[in-house]
Amino acid sequence: MAPVDPALLQDLRVRVGDALVTDPAVLAAHAHDSSRAPSEGMPAGLVRATGTSHVSAALAWAHEHGVPVSVRGAGSGLSGGAVAYEGGLVVALDAMRRIRDIDVANRTAVVEPGVVTADLDAAAREHGLFFPPDPASARWSTVGGNIATNAGGLRCVAHGVTADAVMALEVVLADGRVMRTGSLTRKDVVGLDLTSLFVGSEGTLGVITEATVRLKPVPEGPQPTFRASFPTIEQAADAVAAIVAGPEQPEVLELLDALSVEIIQSFQPTGLPAEGAALLVGQTAGPGAIERAESILELCRALGATDGHVSEGDDLLEARRLANPALTAKGLRVSCDVGVPISQLAAVFRGIDDIGAAHGRRVAVVAHAGDGNLHPTVEAGESADEIAAAERVIDDITRLALSLGGTISGEHGIGSVKRHELPWQLDEAALDVQRAIKAALDPRGILTPGRAI
Amino acid sequence: MAPVDPALLQDLRVRVGDALVTDPAVLAAHAHDSSRAPSEGMPAGLVRATGTSHVSAALAWAHEHGVPVSVRGAGSGLSGGAVAYEGGLVVALDAMRRIRDIDVANRTAVVEPGVVTADLDAAAREHGLFFPPDPASARWSTVGGNIATNAGGLRCVAHGVTADAVMALEVVLADGRVMRTGSLTRKDVVGLDLTSLFVGSEGTLGVITEATVRLKPVPEGPQPTFRASFPTIEQAADAVAAIVAGPEQPEVLELLDALSVEIIQSFQPTGLPAEGAALLVGQTAGPGAIERAESILELCRALGATDGHVSEGDDLLEARRLANPALTAKGLRVSCDVGVPISQLAAVFRGIDDIGAAHGRRVAVVAHAGDGNLHPTVEAGESADEIAAAERVIDDITRLALSLGGTISGEHGIGSVKRHELPWQLDEAALDVQRAIKAALDPRGILTPGRAI
Structure with a gap:
């Protein structure tokens, strides 16, 4: 893409005034997002919208002139959807915060x-x-x-x-x-x-x-947290299936494998128990929440949990939320976001273990287990070769999830990072329909081109 | 639309075999649905699909030859979406029932x-x-x-x-x-x-x-039914808002005005209480269902209910389900399907009363009150003039719902019956986008043309 003509940018400035930012330092800071997607170059400008009229004027301008647009809020996306385009326009929405x-x-x-x-x-x-x-x-x-x-x-x-x-x-x-x-x-x-x-x-x-x-x-009363350790990942997965199928629906139901627990503990001692192959952490809310958490624990013990506890604090979930920074700090940098039907949780955990072993790389898994949504994270050095090697592990894990009736993305989206995987899940007709809708609504192809669909 | 050339029908028969039905009696029986939408003429043929390949072959044929297609399951739609097209093709799916x-x-x-x-x-x-x-x-x-x-x-x-x-x-x-x-x-x-x-x-x-x-x-335990009568519709509406905002979420929460109750009772004595201006009927399920139903009743009494009862049977809901046939039998033939935000329930009930009075026609209202979804039904003779006059009442009620932040259809859809109301709710850009998507996915416009969007 050729750089945007300065006269064009002047035209945009007439339309949006001071909302247009061309300071190179600001542009550079907005060129990437929180994913591992590489930079695609420097955008020509950024519109920090304070109202709908700014967004409307910016898109009308980009539409007229065929300028590619990336859109961002906090830039926290993990799939590369908000990475800026070389010579493109960034529409930033962080100032529209009312x-x-x-x-x-x-x-x-x-x-x-x-x-x-x-x-x-x-x-x-x-x-x-x-x-x-x-x-x-x-x-x-x-x-x-x-x-x-x-x-x-x-x-x-x-x-x-x-x-x-x-x-x-x-x-x-x-x-x-x-x-x-x-x-x-x-x-x-x-x-x-x-x-x-x-x-x-x-x-x-x-x-x-x-x-x-x-x-x-907001549910009345306490929202207790519960945890249970399991000797094997299969037992933990079976417990998840039994809890989800049972009468006491939890608010939160997360599963961490032993490696994730170990890494979080070494990153910041949080009191997570270190025993067993897997740790289930969850929360209940509403009437009888404590009794319901106890009842879930009882179910876990019947299914092999060796250690279980109900507490009133939120500490365990805070520890769970540390997973991402902890894994990154310990060199597990390349993560994904697959999903499987609940009944396949044990199978996917086993398969991920095998894939990690075959590639000779450690893989830590934290999962929104109650939804069958997993975030396996693969160890890798910082070089492009290392990242590419870890991505091959992710590709294998993704194919495994699909073979179990799963999905290539449960919650992070496709962006640029997972776009090559789209045809693994969607058939040709579905891809065609997505492209047809895109072409009908954005005939000049200016909005986040080349990503997501 | 000109009649389909017999040679074209022969081509369709080659593709779908005996699934193609051209018996005029069968075609006539499938020409309309359960709505008040008038017949649009006789279809040229009907494909009673027993598998996806029949549907695929039928649409490919219609696409090639530009034949309009209506699609039907049981033909129970209330908005005219399944009415056949003159010279068109009906795709019937009732035989795909595995x-x-x-x-x-x-x-x-x-x-x-x-x-x-x-x-x-x-x-x-x-x-x-x-x-x-x-x-x-x-x-x-x-x-x-x-x-x-x-x-x-x-x-x-x-x-x-x-x-x-x-x-x-x-x-x-x-x-x-x-x-x-x-x-x-x-x-x-x-x-x-x-x-x-x-x-x-x-x-x-x-x-x-x-x-x-x-x-x-399936929730364990009984699913009790509760009912409460209110002296005024405002009190009933306030009770609905309080129940929905409260801790005891019901499975079902229906509101019938006095006219609906009276008509159901005269159609088939069901034991619905005749007192008051409005009757709230609901159900609870799951742990403590009976206590929760009692607790909802208590709330109703605090908000003015003069009569309340919890029972184990499903009779009251059965009576509620009689509303449609009862209203039709008693000459209330023209219904609609508006929705409002919960906070506007009292306002919409009052306004419907006023509109009925202004038109000099009785209007009975049953509502899925917990969702703010109402089915006002207007009395009308069987003549086209009478139906048209009742439809003017419906139009006024629909505009009222929209003015209260509501919708022209909560659950019945647009079909042909409500298509003239679409621009009342959707802006020009939204209508354009719907048309663009339709054109992108069905460029020859064969699928249910002229309806829904």
Whole structure:
């Protein structure tokens, strides 16, 4: 892509004023995201939108001139979806961070896309409500990015994914037109479900400039944490299946293999028990939460757990949230995000072990086990060769998950990092349909080109 | 549309064999659906598919020759989506009625589209599971039709709409190609969410030939029914809002106005109490269900209920399910399907009263109150003039719902009956996007043309 003509940038400045940033240091800071995707070069400009009209003007400009656009909230994505394009435009939404409304009676909130997810949750809690989506990045990722990637997280096992919390959107289309989707009602079947189409579309179809989301009442009483250690990963996986099928639905149900536990402990001593091959950590909430946690533990013991405990604090989940930084610090740098049906959890853990051994690399696995969503992370040096070698391990793990009826991405999305895997999961007709929708909505192909679909 | 050339029909017969039906009596019986939409003439043929290959061959033929296609399961739709086209092709899916798999461990079922919804539910219950979607038509409507319209029902307040139960689809595209969407995992963010796009698309984008759906465990213990009578509709509406916001989430929460109660009682004495302006009927399930129903009743009494009762049987809900036939039998023939945010329930009930009075017509209202989804039904004679006059009442009610932040359709879909209302709710950009997607996926416009979008 040739550099953008300075006269064109001047035209954009006329349209968006000071919202256009061309300071090279700022551009460089916004050229990449939190993934391992390599930089694609320096963007020509960045529009830090403070309102929908900025986004609309920026996209209209890019549409007219065929300039590739990347979109970002906090840049916390793990799949390369927000990496800037050489000579392209970055639309940054982090300054659109107003919570416009919290409607307690209808349990909805209207937010701008740059609101940090945990800030929305905190604002809702002032009214006895909470925002269910809870990605591990909630303290820095934004609602808009969470919606654009249909983010998951720890509470999905109880509350579903981000898509389940989105009722209505304001979206700027590729040509700058502003569209509203969805409604404020709990049921709405009017035309095609464009809300769901834009959720998880990773910036390829439009830019979300406002969202109406569902809130839920904060459960009364304590939210106890439970943990159980298992001698074998199979026993732990069987316990997950039994818990999910049982009467006591947990809020959170996470599984860490022994290597993950060991690495988190050596990164920061958190009191995670070191025994056994796998550690199950979870939470219950609502009426009888403590009794229900005890009842889940009882089930775990019946299925072979050698150690179990219920506590009132959140420490164990905090330790779980340390997994990513701890693994990175210890040289396990290349992770993925596969999913399998619950019944295949034991099989996928066993298979990952075998794949790691065959490649001669350590693989640590933490899993949103209640959803069958795993994050295996492979050890690798920092060189490109090392990363490439680790990615071959990830490819094998991904093929394994697919062979078990699984998915190449449970919650991180495709971006650029997983794009080569798309045809492994989607058939030719589905790929065609995705491309046809993309072409229909973004005929000049300016929005996040070459990614996600 | 000119009649289909006999040579063309012969070509179709070569492709689908005996699945092609041209018996005029059969065609006439399949020319309309359960809505008030007028007949559009006689179709040229009907393909009673027994497998995906029949559907694929039929659509490929229609695509080649530009023949309009209507799709039907049981023909139970209330919006005219399955009415046949003059000289068109009917694709009938009622013979594709195999339940291919019930996977107890993963709590999923794989079904053909013609499976009757209640049959799937019954099959699941043999394994201690149930199929959450529960439209009032469940005993005769089909899973495929429920998915194509994103059907609602009585249990949505607890379990969401049909979309929430759909994990993966096999779809035949307009040109006959077969596509798979979604996955068997609880989380999946791979490319655009085509599953959600096809759910509720009312036959405009493709024909669903297989669905993988979520099942849930049958709650243990009794599922008590509760009822409460209120002196005013405002008190009843306030009680609904309080129940929905409260800790005891009901499985079912229905509201009937006095006229509906009176008409059901005169149609078939069911023991519904006749006092008050409104009757709330609901159900609880799971641990402590009876205590929770009592607790809901207590809340109702605190908010003005003059009569309340908890019982173990299902009689009250059976009476509620009689509403449609009872209203029709008593000359209330023209119904609609609006939704409002919960906080506007009282306002919409009051407004409907005023609109009925202004038009000099009785309007009975039954509502899936916990979802803010109302079915006002207007009295009308059988003549076209009478129906048209009642439709003007419906138009006013629909505009009222929209003015309260509501929707023109909560669960019945648009079909042909509500198509003139689409621009009342959707903005020009959203209408354009829907048309663009339709054109991209069905460039010859053969699938359910002129409806839904």
